[in-house]
Amino acid sequence: MSTGALIVGAGQAGAQIAISLREIGYREPITLIGEEPYAPYQRPPLSKSVLLGDRDVLELHIKGPNYFAEKSIRVITGERVESIEVDTDGVGGRASTSSGQVIEFEKLALATGAGARRLDVEGADLDGVHCLRGIDDAVTLRDRLRADQRIVVVGGGFIGLEFAAAARSRGADVTVLQSTDRLLSRAVGPAISDFYLDAHTRRGVTVLLESDLVAIHGDPHSRAVNAVELADGTRLAADLVVVGIGAKPNVELAEHLGLECDGGIVVDAQARTSRTQIVAAGDCTVSLDPLTETRVRLESVQNAVNQGRCAAASLAGSMGIKPAVPYFWSDQYDLTLQIAGLSQGYDKVVIRGDRGSEQFAALYYRGSRLIAIDAVNCPRDYAAVLSALRSGAHIPAELAVQGALSLRDMMKAPIPAER
Amino acid sequence: MPKITYITADGIRHVADAQVGDTVMATAVRLAIEGIPAECGGNCSCATCHVYVVPDHAALVGPPDEEEDSMLELTASERRPTSRLSCQIVVTPELDGIEVELPPEQL
Numbered sequence A: 001m002s003t004g005a006l007i008v009g010a011g012q013a014g015a016q017i018a019i020s021l022r023e024i025g026y027r028e029p030i031t032l033i034g035e036e037p038y039a040p041y042q043r044p045p046l047s048k049s050v051l052l053g054d055r056d057v058l059e060l061h062i063k064g065p066n067y068f069a070e071k072s073i074r075v076i077t078g079e080r081v082e083s084i085e086v087d088t089d090g091v092g093g094r095a096s097t098s099s100g101q102v103i104e105f106e107k108l109a110l111a112t113g114a115g116a117r118r119l120d121v122e123g124a125d126l127d128g129v130h131c132l133r134g135i136d137d138a139v140t141l142r143d144r145l146r147a148d149q150r151i152v153v154v155g156g157g158f159i160g161l162e163f164a165a166a167a168r169s170r171g172a173d174v175t176v177l178q179s180t181d182r183l184l185s186r187a188v189g190p191a192i193s194d195f196y197l198d199a200h201t202r203r204g205v206t207v208l209l210e211s212d213l214v215a216i217h218g219d220p221h222s223r224a225v226n227a228v229e230l231a232d233g234t235r236l237a238a239d240l241v242v243v244g245i246g247a248k249p250n251v252e253l254a255e256h257l258g259l260e261c262d263g264g265i266v267v268d269a270q271a272r273t274s275r276t277q278i279v280a281a282g283d284c285t286v287s288l289d290p291l292t293e294t295r296v297r298l299e300s301v302q303n304a305v306n307q308g309r310c311a312a313a314s315l316a317g318s319m320g321i322k323p324a325v326p327y328f329w330s331d332q333y334d335l336t337l338q339i340a341g342l343s344q345g346y347d348k349v350v351i352r353g354d355r356g357s358e359q360f361a362a363l364y365y366r367g368s369r370l371i372a373i374d375a376v377n378c379p380r381d382y383a384a385v386l387s388a389l390r391s392g393a394h395i396p397a398e399l400a401v402q403g404a405l406s407l408r409d410m411m412k413a414p415i416p417a418e419r
Numbered sequence B: 001m002p003k004i005t006y007i008t009a010d011g012i013r014h015v016a017d018a019q020v021g022d023t024v025m026a027t028a029v030r031l032a033i034e035g036i037p038a039e040c041g042g043n044c045s046c047a048t049c050h051v052y053v054v055p056d057h058a059a060l061v062g063p064p065d066e067e068e069d070s071m072l073e074l075t076a077s078e079r080r081p082t083s084r085l086s087c088q089i090v091v092t093p094e095l096d097g098i099e100v101e102l103p104p105e106q107l
Helices: A014-023 A135-144 A158-169 A188-203 A251-256 A300-314 A379-391 A408-410 B024-030 B054-060 B066-074
Strands: A006-007 A030-033 A075-077 A081-086 A093-097 A104-105 A108-110 A114-116 A129-131 A150-154 A173-177 A204-207 A213-218 A224-232 A236-237 A238-245 A247-249 A285-289 A295-296 A327-332 A335-341 A348-354 A359-366 A369-376 B003-007 B013-017 B049-054 B081-085 B098-101
Touching: A006 A104, A006 A158, A014 A030, A014 A300, A030 A104, A081 A251, A108 A300, A114 A158, A135 A238, A150 A158, A150 A236, A158 A188, A158 A238, A158 A327, A173 A213, A188 A204, A188 A327, A188 A359, A188 A369, A204 A295, A224 A238, A335 A379, A359 A379, A369 A379, A379 A408, A379 B066, B003 B024, B049 B054, B054 B098
Parallel strands: A006 A030, A006 A108, A030 A075, A129 A238, A150 A173, A150 A238, A173 A204, B003 B098
Antiparallel strands: A081 A093, A093 A104, A114 A247, A213 A224, A224 A236, A285 A295, A327 A335, A335 A369, A348 A359, A359 A369, B003 B013, B049 B081, B049 B098
């Protein structure tokens, strides 16, 4: 009997590989193994509705309780793959796990994800210093969010700001430390960064830009955190410190297998690694952005799902996955940010809508070509741009600037000849 | 428990016991009914949980709001007058007995 496919990592991408393999008719055994003690679950709500107490962690499962058994997908949780050996003919091999199990496979997929980057300062190991990556982190933090808490959030990216919004909504005193000169600096353009600075400030969060944390202080006996110290000597009292300074791709297994890694496991558009029989998907990968011809690591559900599908197709030898347009979202307070496309490499921005009423969007152009949108509470503009990016339709910048007109109507304009 | 019937594109009927407060999407996912990938997990950002409400039941379910309406322009299968995103339909006791058809394509 065939030993089938082994998928290392049971997050969004790993689960998708298993789901897609069955959907496209793969009949051999599938083993999905993850180190967290939970069946595959959705991460995005962890920094949003879960913190607000609006959603129970039991509701986060990607598939219902019987799905994997019904599909003959063996799910092993709470078990870490320590090492993988691939046979010299490049087909098949075996993985060894933390409990000493050896799992044979014919096909291998890596969906090892990313881990929260840790702070490298004195006091980073004190009680009350947390990151936010998995269910356990979210539950711990949710239970500590009270109005009497003084909270310092290290990092003004999506995780930090979503956490800050949830904590502030529950009445806590919140300060966000950002090392660069604007919030969300890796993800959105400056107009959106400025907007989020104002939006958080208006709601009572203190945001300190260009601030460097140098140490975290705590009670020497209880080890409970009580303050953070900045490079300029400022000390901020803190009952809780939440660290959201990005994620580090888990590439150790890939490196041991000799796969090319460059800030993530390098994969092609079909999710194949440098050893093309081995596929990889999700937060652990980097792939080429065709527009800028640079390697990008996309940490998103959309990327995990799409690469998961591609990986399954490659493993099963089938084709036909359409190239996908990246999209992202972030919920903070009553603000929904929706992003379609990648704005990196833009040379022109068109702003639509009204910042003051918290409904506006930034459209990014490279030359005459629309490449991305960041939309705040503007679902129509987001949908129109996502649709245009998928279909290749054109929305001319000189029309888009007229905020009163619908982008969808402009899209019906004929596509101009390439310049 | 309200019952919801999902009719797949090839005509197979799945009758589901739904929980009040769940969405029509989440109910299908929980019961492993195929044809609703719900890529974004119910955030109204991807349009991959498209359903056609059977016309006789459309009034009961009601129309989409503005956000959902704009996302319905992105569905992979044709949009019809009774198209809805199932992540935006919250199950209520009144919805007992409704039927939704799944489109041939979601991606």
